[in-house]
Amino acid sequence: MIKNIASFFALSLTIYYSLLFVSFSKDESIDLSKYSTKGMMLNYTVSQGEDLADNSVSFIEPNTAYSPYLNKCFIGFKEALAFKESGGDYFTVNTFGYLGKYQFGKETLKMIGINNPNLFLNNPELQEKAFIANLERNKWILRRDIKQFVGKRINGVVVTESGILAAAHLAGAGSVKKYLRSYGAVGFTDGYGTSIQYYMKKFSGYDTSFAKPNRFAKATTI
Known part of the structure; x- marks a missing residue:
């Protein structure tokens, strides 16, 4: 019985594609304006075996709920840091009063003009x-340093x-100076127990050349 059903299915497919071919053969100039992908679920994939030109972005498997993830580029650095600080939430305030996506203290904000x-x-923004x-x-x-x-x-x-x-x-930059110049003997741990050593390891190897040294760097709303 199963064999007969399979044979019937295969025969049906053969007839379908034969008719489809004949239909297109009779009219070589197909009006593509009549065809649309609107409303269709389309999946695009990028081979993970081929490196992109700048090696900055990679794509995960299709049909998942996740966005493309970033490697060691600058955006990857800042987004990874933001995720560790706040989960990427612009509007959060922690129990010590640190603000926003990157968890800034009020005194640090004053130093950069806010x-x-x-x-x-x-x-x-x-x-x-x-x-x-x-x-x-x-x-x-x-x-x-x-x-x-x-x-x-x-x-x-x-x-x-x-x-x-x-x-x-x-x-803070001053604490990092002390840590480096003491070769790790003078450390720092924040209110949640996170250390300089942990951040040095967790965020190592990113490309931060985008940021240029600027003694007078300020953030403005303009």
């Missing part, structure tokens, strides 16, 4: 500008520029 925490918390400004300011403060310590190993962790800058975001 004196209205409420405005900051409700302005995602300003938060992104603040992240860049703070990164550039820290990079200027730590420029000599970056040059001196990148590539060395401290407490078992290879020092990288992105690790230094991430640690400065956590603990």
Whole structure:
């Protein structure tokens, strides 16, 4: 019985494609304006075996609920840091009063020209500008330490520029200077128990060349 059904199905398909071929053969000039993909569920895939030109973006398997994920590019760095700080939430305030997607303290905001925490918390664009400004300011403060310590190993962790800058975001540039220049003897741990060493390891190897050292970096709403 199953064999007969299979044979009938195969025969039906053969007849269908034969009629389809004949139909198109009789009319060689097909009016494509009559055909549309509107409303159809289309899946596009990119082979993971082929590297993209800048090696900055990779794609996960199709038919999942996730967005493309980022490798070690600058956007990957800032989004990974934001996810660790706040889960990527622009409008959150933690139990210590740190604000937004990147969890800025009010004193740090003042140093980069932001004196209205409420405005900051409700302005995602300003938060992104603040992240860049703070990164550039820290990079200027730590420029000599970056040059001196990148590539060395401290407490078992290879020092990288992105690790230094991430640690400065956590603990401040001054604390990172002390950590590096004491070769890890003088550490820092925040109110939740997160250490400079942990950030140096977790955020190592990202490309942070986008951020240029800038002593006077400010974030503005303009």
